[in-house]
Amino acid sequence: MLPEAIDRILTIFEQLGVQKIDIGGGEPLVYQHLPMLIEKIRAQGICCTLTTSGVGRRDNLEFLPSLAPHLTRLIMSLDAYGGAHDRLRGNINAWKNVNNIVRQLDETTRRQKLRINTVATSSFEFESTFEQLAKWVDQSGVREWCLIQPHPANQKETYKDYHLSERQFEAVVQRAKQLLESKVALIVRKSSLYSDYWVLHPSGLLQKHTTGAVDGVGIDVALNDIEDITAVILSSGASAPLEEK
Numbered sequence: 168m169l170p171e172a173i174d175r176i177l178t179i180f181e182q183l184g185v186q187k188i189d190i191g192g193g194e195p196l197v198y199q200h201l202p203m204l205i206e207k208i209r210a211q212g213i214c215c216t217l218t219t220s221g222v223g224r225r226d227n228l229e230f231l232p233s234l235a236p237h238l239t240r241l242i243m244s245l246d247a248y249g250g251a252h253d254r255l256r257g258n259i260n261a262w263k264n265v266n267n268i269v270r271q272l273d274e275t276t277r278r279q280k281l282r283i284n285t286v287a288t289s290s291f292e293f294e295s296t297f298e299q300l301a302k303w304v305d306q307s308g309v310r311e312w313c314l315i316q317p318h319p320a321n322q323k324e325t326y327k328d329y330h331l332s333e334r335q336f337e338a339v340v341q342r343a344k345q346l347l348e349s350k351v352a353l354i355v356r357k358s359s360l361y362s363d364y365w366v367l368h369p370s371g372l373l374q375k376h377t378t379g380a381v382d383g384v385g386i387d388v389a390l391n392d393i394e395d396i397t398a399v400i401l402s403s404g405a406s407a408p409l410e411e412k
Contacts (some may be wrong), residue, residue: 170200172371172389177211182393183400187214187239196223196271202230209237216240220256221264228264231392233269235280242313243269244284248299251292271328274308282311282354288329297339301346312347312352314340318376333357375403 180188188208194395195201196219204295208215216239219231235241252262272281283304287293304312316336317329331339340355347353364376371389373396376383386399 170203173200173204173207176367176371176388177207177213179388179396180213181211181391183397185213186214189216189218189242191218194222195219196221196227196386198227199224200232201227205234205238214239216242218242218244220244220246220252220258221261221268222256222258228268231268235268235272237277238280241272241280242282242283242284244286245300245303246286246288247290247292248296248303251296255290255292269307269309277308279309281307281309283307283309284313284314286313286315286317287331287336288317288336289331290329290369297342298346301343304351305347305349311352311354312343313356314343315356316358318358 190198190201190204190208195217198204201224205217206213214251217231217234219242221228221243231241245252245262245265249262252265253259269277269281285300314336316331316333336357340353343353366376366382367373367388371387373388374383374385377383384399384403386396388396
């Protein structure tokens with residue numbers, strides 16, 4: 168997304184009553200203007216979270232620890248332990264980068280801001296290192312650990328091979344509860360919850376998630392006025408903007 172489009176889009180989001188923006192991906196640390204984007208979101212009075220797997224530009228990786236205290240949440244995506252995470256992410260430095268960032272955060276920031284996201288799958292990498300990952304989370308001093316059931320949005324060809332059923336996912340959750348010994352809060356996100364999310368694509372297209380592989384209703388925020396955008400959102404069953412008291 169071009170920097171000149173950000174101000175207009177954030178103004179529209181403020182008018183819509185948007186309360187939180189999660190900068191995700193893809194991978195947000197590859198975005199050249201990431202610090203500027205976060206500062207503009209905060210200046211608009213909108214809560215800002217960032218989700219990363221530890222892959223991206225060196226300057227963003229180096230800047231992220233100092234940025235974390237200003238975020239509502241810093242969410243680190245770890246889908247396995249050690250080299251297994253690197254293999255799943257296709258980057259030999261992903262695990263090392265996440266650990267470097269976590270080590271640079273002070274204890275208060277870890278406890279107040281940091282969450283670990285883990286997509287539970289039937290892959291060998293996930294299953295064979297799950298106990299090690301749980302131990303790492305337990306000892307890391309993070310606030311929350313979120314276990315996620317795979318969602319078919321933007322699925323790859325291997326989705327059906329690694330997807331977990333409701334029963335299988337619940338078994339992973341129960342295992343995590345048994346392994347955790349600290350006060351890390353365990354959060355569970357089933358695939359059905361994603362249907363309430365709206366996604367702003369780099370092109371400026373705003374679309375609502377569905378329970379399937381194809382996103383639902385959408386509109387180009389960069390090219391349409393607030394009335395048309397509001398009408399599309401209302402047609403999806405969402406409330407926008409918030410009613411004035």
